[in-house]
Amino acid sequence: MYPPFTADEEHHLPNVLSAPRFATYLRETGNDRTRALHLYHWNLQVSAAFMVPLHVLEVALRNAIVEAIEAVHGGTWPWTQGFIRSLPNPRGPAYSPKRDLEGCAAQQPTAGKVVAELKFVFWEKMLTNRHQGRLWDDHFYAVFPDAPRGVAANQRRSELRSDIEAVRRLRNRIAHHEPVFPRALQDDFDRIIRCIRWRNETTSNWVLEIETVRALLAVRP
Structure with a gap:
């Protein structure tokens, strides 16, 4: 699957990638430069492959959450004070959903464009317990209709939020070109x-038909 590296590639690639970055791969492969390069190559491929399911997830998630928000606050929710006031606004450098929304809403002409500009973490924060009474008691199963039933919406919402938090960490590592192999x-x-x-x-079945992540996981060097 992986063609051999040339002598020039083995010499130059680690320097171009930077010694500190490449050191992570060397440690994983017992300081074997060739194996480390193969692992780097694989890390690139699997990171790229994850973008397909991540893309579908992000679009599906934010559209579901928007449906719930619109059911309560209407189609102009990015500019509706009742919704804006419901958002947390921590001080300092911590992420603020309220500031993120207000910044996007001030620059974008439509709700759809606001949705496209909001950070992924905004949608994660919409799944916190803070919004359970306003949104999720009545609307969780309406916008996530294929979620398993049999438990309260609060439990399923909490499970989804936990999954999305873990997915966001993966997404951020890929976006910042960090190793994901560990x-x-x-x-x-x-x-x-x-x-x-x-x-x-x-x-989800369609994603399973088109994704290449599992094939790459099976051939990790």
């Missing part, structure tokens, strides 16, 4: 598929 990537993949399935099982 993670339990099969667990990450299973979380992503589960979250998509809760929104719509047909969509």
Whole structure:
């Protein structure tokens, strides 16, 4: 699967990638430069492969949450004070959903464009217990219709939030070009598929047909 590296590649690639970055891969492979390069190559491939299910998950998640918000606050929710006041606004450098929304809403002309600009963490924060009474008691199973039934919406919402938090960490590592090989990537993949399935099982089945993550996990160097 992996062609051999040339002598020039083995010499130059670690320097171009930077010694500190490459050291992570060397440690994993017992300071074997060739094996470390193969692992780096694989890490690139699996990171790219994860973008397909991550893409579908993010779009499915935010559309589901928007449906719940609109059911309570209407189609102009990004500018509705009742919704804005419901958002946390921590001081200092901590992420603020309220500031994120107000910043996007001030620059974008439509709710759809606001949705596209909000950070992924905004949608994760919408799944916290803070919004249980306002949104999720009445609307969780409506917008995640294929989530398993038999327990209160609060429990399923909490489970989804936990999965999304773990997925966000993976997404951030990929976005910042960090190593993902130390993670339990099969667990990450299973979380992503589960979250998509809760929104719509047909969509999760489609992702399973087109994704390449599992094939790469089977050939990790």
